[in-house]
Amino acid sequence: MFKKFTKDDIHSRSNVKSSVQRTLKTKLVNQYPKLEPVIDELIPKKSQVEIIKCEDKIQLYTVNGEVLFFQQFDELIPSLRLVHKFPEAYPTVQVDRGAIKFVLSGANIMCPGLTSPGAKLPDAPGFEKDSVVIIKAENKDSALAIGRLLMSTDDIKSINKGHGVEMIHHLGDPLWDFTLE
């Protein structure tokens, strides 16, 4: 999603009304219920959320010049910096060490990288297809990418072949390096 992303892709940038900001917050909490205790810390009531509309209908939401989350369609997806601040709140999968290199260069994650001994998938019932997951790595604390499941985690376990997670956002991609002046 952010393979190519530059300042030229920004169409408009505007402040978000406080009422809209409130609905955004509730929406975020609805999507990730565990965020509730810290939501006021993430987006303080007095803060000004900015919306940056970009190419391909991508919208970034920033607070104090930091991209906190973005959306392409209806779903809000947290940015990695937000994930690092509070990693417990999101559904997580883990890849093995051999996969890190490829993930960091933006590849989709293949099933074997998710099922090998170093990797971790949630036990049944697991996550549905198309849900957004945080990708962690073996022996590392922080998340390194965010992706969308191309098949449910149970399927990944049983089929164990082909693309398992579609890459959305990873360490070192243009969104990671993105800063507002």
Added chain:
Amino acid sequence: MSLREVVYCGVCSYPPEYCEFTGKLKRCKVWLKENHPDRYNELYGAEDETAEDAAEIDAVGKKLGESSIGEERENKLEKDLLKLQTKQENREQRELAKKLSSKVIIKREARTKRKFIVAISGLEVFEIDMKKLAKTFASKFATGCSVSKNAEKKEEIVIQGDVLEDVETYIHSLLKEKGMENVKVETIDTKKKKKPTTETK
């Protein structure tokens, strides 16, 4: 429950545990040691500093990678990372060489009668925001100043008015600030003033 403070590497901007995958590990380690010694010890342990680079990286890889993917794959991964690192270093060296070999050209061109413009090219290698610099020039010399493309399709800054000397001194000071004093600055004066005696200050 509260938010977590995350340390990001000042060199590669990743969380420190991912530094080994960027190919800038050496510089990352130096940075981490200076800024967050506790994290450094946690990640890399107290290693012998005089150790050979390759050996050092090896040790780090082993320490970080007490993992399950098997020795063979682990070795391969380490080799790949090493390769990546040398590649990155080479690239950096090349860029540095390119920077040093480039030069800034300040050119004065005559327009009608006693009007001149000054064009500065070759600035792009310094990663300065051209537009911002143009703005500074405009306010500094109280003239029009813009960024445009020249004949070789490269960006240059065009300043209205005869400010060749001032620009030259400014560029020199700018380079000094950036620590690139050995970059050549060349001035070209396409049309000499007819009578230097009529010089107005």
